[in-house]
Amino acid sequence: MPITPTYPGVYIEEIPSGVRTITGVATSITAFIGRTRRGPVDEPITLNSYSDFERVFGGLWLQSTVSFAIRDFYLNGGSQAIVVRLQEGGATAQLTVPRATAPSTLALVAANEGAWGDNLRGRVDHDVSADMATLLGVAETDLFNLTVLDVQTGALEEFRNLTVVDSPRRVDQVLADRSSLVRVASLPVPATRPDANDADLLADAGNPDPAIATPALEELQKPPFSSDIRSNGVAPGDEGDDGAPLSEPNFIGPGKATAKEGLYALLKTDLFNLLCLPPYSPITDIDSGLITAAASFCEEQRAMLILDPPADWSSKEDAKAGINAGVGTTSRNAAIFFPRLRQPHPLRSNQVDSFVPCGAIAGIFARTDAQRGVWKAPAGLEATLNGVPDLSVKLTDAENGELNPLGVNCLRSFPGVGRVVWGSRTLQGADRLASEWKYIPVRRLTLFLEESLYRGTQWVVFEPNDEPLWAQIRLNVGAFMNNLFRQGAFQGTTPREAYFVKCDSETTTQNDIDRGIVNIIVGFAPLKPAEFVIIKFQQIAGEIAT
Structure with a gap:
């Protein structure tokens, strides 16, 4: 604001320079959408490591192709991931504490759907604080403590000085805000606090006698979990359910875009650069309709879609026939990589099995961006596939030369180097299309510039x-x-x-x-x-x- 001189003397005025620094956006935030063992449904969760994925979504699971893709993402240099969990027909486990036979109990449910909730146990005690009761303006007999244990992971949550009376410590509000394991089953909450049950959370359910030896937590973590060691736990008939395998409507069904669910749950995020959609299940590929919708969505969001080869692409001829028949899109914002990866399966005694490459490819994108920049093609001898001892199809130079002009990026195995990415074309990279968006680094650099300048010039408005x-x-x-x-x-x-x-x-x-x-x-x-x-x-x- 200009200074109005009123007295003789020296005045200091700061003049704006007009410099508004534009900062480049991130280039390798990768979104994964699929089925996981546990975690919030239709909510994008940002992860910074694979341990975050294990903590929030339960880690590797036989029914979850996305869990293995995320593992490969972090193995190959990925840094930040956004995971959206979808589920079909699952149910939440019901947990009653302290015991169903107690005069006053509290009904809880697992925080989200899945059989993981069957491993929950709860305990109530009345070792409360009289000072807290005075502070909250409730009677000491209205307060109780709740402890919840997940015997599979060892996660333990303890909530002290809860109450069923309307106050800042009302049990349903505290659990909704702070617990990652349980919620109150229904409202209103009971009129009286639940009875105490100070028994050990690991005590034998069939024998409450304290003289009975308590099983070690390590033993309880070994499935299957027999009903005779589920003291204070989920009763038979109240178990959770993992639901059925996913299908196209779970991603792009009616109303999904409006409700910001499925694929469109990513609208709740600020930014993502890469999108991976692993198969619905270990034996079922995603539909071409979903690929079409996902490619269109990526174009709107200035992101790249990384596609996996269908399971029936078991040879060079299959890949040529498949790409010529169409994979659901020829978007400049999509790329496909062939073949699939052969890796030890940690949940099947390390037997070698086939896995989709999208997670590993996204990790290489992130690694290349960090080391060289988004303008460097994420391919070549530096683009090694970590944790991949073999490929499902071994390609020769001549076979690679047939697929590359069609826009299929090949994964190759070279002596002394290992498995590498040996192609960097978009789905408009076929020679016959003569597209200016032929190469992945050119397209990704353009998307980077568009997003950075879009965000960096908002100050110009008005x-x-x-x-x-x-x-x-x-x-x-x-x-x-x-x-x-x-x-x-x-x-x-x-x-x-x-x-x-x-x-x-x-x-x-x-x-x-x-x-x-x-x-x-x-x-x-x-x-x-x-x-x-x-x-x-x-x-x-x-x-x-x-």
Whole structure:
């Protein structure tokens, strides 16, 4: 604000420089959607490690293809993942504490659907604080403590000084806010606090006699869990259910987009760059209709879709026939990788089994972005597949040469190197399409620029639309592009050859100004991967003496 001089002297005024730094967005946040053992349903959860996945979603599970994809993602350099759990027809386990035969009990349910809730146990005690009762304005006889144990994972939650009376410590509100294991089954809550049951959570259900030896937690973690060791636990008939395998309607069924469920649960997130949709089950591929919808969704969200080869692509001929018949999309924002991976199955005594490659590929995308930048093709000798001892189909150079011109990215095995990604084309990368979006790094760099500039120019809205604003736009966008040029993101030896930013009276006419529009034109010269290296040799003829 300008200073109004009122007295003789020196006045200090700070003048805005007009510099508004544009920060590049993340490039490898990967979204996974599928069936997991446990966790919130239709809610995107951000994870930063595989241990986060184990804690929230239960880790590897035979019925969950997405769990193995996430494992491969982190094995191959992935950093941040967004996981959306879907389920079909599951049920939550019911837990009554302390005992169903007690005069006053509290009915609880597992926090979410699945048979994992069968391993829950609860205990109530009345070792409460009189001071807390006074602070809450309730009687001491209204307070109780609740302890909940998941005997499979060892997760233990303890909630002290709960009450059934309306107060900040009312049991249903505290559990909904703080517990990841249980919720109150129904409202209103009971009129009186539940009776105490101070028995050990691991005590023998069939024999409450304290003289009976208590099973060790390690033993309780060994399935199956027999009914005679489920003291204070889920009664027969109240068990949870994992439900049925997923199908296309679970992802894009009627009303899913409006409710932001299924595939569209990702609308609740701020940003994702890659999308992986592993098969519905270990024996069922995803439908082409879902691929079409997912590719369209990725185009809207400026993300890339990583597709897995169908299970019946067991040879080069199958892959050629399959890609020629169509996989559900030819989007510039999608890419497919062939063949599948052969890895030891940790839940089947390490017998070698086939797994989809999308998680490992997304991890390599993330690793390459961190080491070299989004403009580097995530392929080549550096793009090694960690934790992959073999591939389901071994391709030769000639076979690779048949698939590459069709837009199928091959995974290869080379002596001394191991398994690597040996292709970097989008589904518009077929030679016959002659698309400008042929290569994955070109498309991903463009998406990165679009998202970064979209977020970095929000300050322009409602600013006076004239030359001072245009100059600020050129300054800030130009600084962002120049920083990328110095990192090697563009072709050219000088900034003039690498990019341009134009925003002036030529791009924004008086008619545009009258309509409230400012036009910014940004051009760049992308780097194309050296897909074919040709070395020419020639013999040197000996000199002829004269």
